[in-house]
Amino acid sequence: MNAYPIEISQLSKDFGKTRVLNNVNLTVAHGTVHGFLGPNGAGKSTTIRCLLGLIHPTTGTLRINNTDPTKTTIHNVAYVPGDVELFPNLTGNQVLDTLAKLRPTSDNKKKRAEYIERFKLDPTKKIRTYSKGNRQKVMLIAAFAANVDILVLDEPTSGLDPLIEQTFINIVRERRNEGAAILLSSHILSEVQELADDISIIRNGTIVESGSLKQLAHIRGVRIRATNPDYDHIHEQDSVNPTLQHLIDQGASNITITPASLEELFLEFYQDGQGNQGGQGQTHGNQGQQQGGASRA
Numbered sequence: 001m002n003a004y005p006i007e008i009s010q011l012s013k014d015f016g017k018t019r020v021l022n023n024v025n026l027t028v029a030h031g032t033v034h035g036f037l038g039p040n041g042a043g044k045s046t047t048i049r050c051l052l053g054l055i056h057p058t059t060g061t062l063r064i065n066n067t068d069p070t071k072t073t074i075h076n077v078a079y080v081p082g083d084v085e086l087f088p089n090l091t092g093n094q095v096l097d098t099l100a101k102l103r104p105t106s107d108n109k110k111k112r113a114e115y116i117e118r119f120k121l122d123p124t125k126k127i128r129t130y131s132k133g134n135r136q137k138v139m140l141i142a143a144f145a146a147n148v149d150i151l152v153l154d155e156p157t158s159g160l161d162p163l164i165e166q167t168f169i170n171i172v173r174e175r176r177n178e179g180a181a182i183l184l185s186s187h188i189l190s191e192v193q194e195l196a197d198d199i200s201i202i203r204n205g206t207i208v209e210s211g212s213l214k215q216l217a218h219i220r221g222v223r224i225r226a227t228n229p230d231y232d233h234i235h236e237q238d239s240v241n242p243t244l245q246h247l248i249d250q251g252a253s254n255i256t257i258t259p260a261s262l263e264e265l266f267l268e269f270y271q272d273g274q275g276n277q278g279g280q281g282q283t284h285g286n287q288g289q290q291q292g293g294a295s296r297a
């Protein structure tokens with residue numbers, strides 16, 4: 001077993017004269033989920049497509065289980081893209097059979113049946129009759145039931161309802177606990193916060209933050225809430241004490257301090273479009289509250 005079944009090192013990619021990835025480094029260990037976050041067009045899918053050998057990098061090194069995907073076809077990875085195009089005239093079962101046959105080893109039939117049940121999919125229907133969410137379920141079942149220990153999931157829950165999204169979260173946890181290395185690109189920050197052991201944030205093709213949620217605490221800051229005066233504030237960690245003193249001096253009550261969620265971090269980080277690093281800025285009052293209520297980046 002390699003230390004890192006997924007290794008991306010100094011990856012750059014140009015489309016024509018435009019550089020869309022710039023020295024991207026990212027690793028995923030066995031038994032971990034790596035959350036890959038970034039705004040639209042930041043370079044997540046391009047990174048993943050390079051990693052899987054679907055497009056050629058301009059420079060950099062890519063390894064999947066120590067194999068170079070630019071030179072060798074990679075079989076031991078299950079990939080779920082965000083936009084699923086499937087054979088419209090086949091049934092769900094026939095597509096699952098076809099996808100399983102593309103791998104050197106067949107999928108786990110017991111797990112396949114279990115996941116069909118858990119995702120509440122009717123696999124006897126033709127793909128053309130499926131909704132977007134049901135097509136997504138087919139890809140997820142195929143990936144989770146595959147006999148592989150590397151999963152690359154690119155915005156995999158788009159189109160799933162909240163109950164099925166929870167099923168997805170549960171199964172990702174199970175596969176992680178079985179030792180799979182999972183790269184999860186997602187716009188759903190609560191999902192990443194629940195699942196990810198490590199996180200990388202990409203912006204304009206460059207990784208701007210990387211580490212465990214705990215390590216990212218320095219940019220997460222805290223949320224301070226108080227009544228009288230009405231206060232709802234994301235604040236940098238270092239100025240908590242002066243802020244509290246100020247609130248107490250003003251006669252505030254019901255003061256609560258909680259770690260900012262990943263969602264708050266992400267919004268704080270991008271709110272001015274500059275990557276407001278270090279949580280040095282402040283998100284004030286209702287603005288922070290409204291932003292905190294959004295569930296997607």
Ligand SMILES: Nc1ncnc2c1ncn2[C@@H]1O[C@H](COP(=O)(O)OP(=O)(O)OP(=O)(O)O)[C@@H](O)[C@H]1O
Pocket residue numbers: 015020038039040041042043044045046047
């Ligand atoms: N084949 C291509 N030719 C030219 N430019 C491309 C091509 N594919 C992607 N790009 C550009 O590369 C940049 C990164 O795109 P990418 O799809 O990787 O972003 P993303 O982070 O996955 O975005 P989203 O969250 O919207 O899916 C974008 O500016 C996009 O327009």
